[in-house]
Amino acid sequence: MARYIFNEQVSCPNCGKKAKKATERWWARHDGPYTGNLKIIRRQTTAYGDDDILTLWDGESYEMYCGNFCTNSCAMDFGNAAYRAGYRRS
Numbered sequence: 742m743a744r745y746i747f748n749e750q751v752s753c754p755n756c757g758k759k760a761k762k763a764t765e766r767w768w769a770r771h772d773g774p775y776t777g778n779l780k781i782i783r784r785q786t787t788a789y790g791d792d793d794i795l796t797l798w799d800g801e802s803y804e805m806y807c808g809n810f811c812t813n814s815c816a817m818d819f820g821n822a823a824y825r826a827g828y829r830r831s
């Protein structure tokens with residue numbers, strides 16, 4: 742599914758868990774030194790020690806694993822509860 746990006750730290754509508762930072766990865770040895778505008782919030786070496794992985798973040802974007810929800814399970818729970826509460830699309 743498409744990424745849902747939020748410009749604030751929203752919470753899962755089903756369980757209340759907070760959204761994670763919407764980050765990008767950069768492989769510093771493969772891609773070269775990072776020179777973009779994003780902040781480097783984490784730097785780690787691969788398990789094989791063959792590259793350095795940077796985690797990049799713009800400082801404001803958040804995302805959930807499953808659209809508006811933190812997990813597929815929360816999306817299903819919420820969908821079933823909405824149906825039981827009478828919600829219909831057609």
Ligand SMILES: [Zn+2]
Nearest residue numbers: 753756811815
């Ligand atoms: Zn949830």
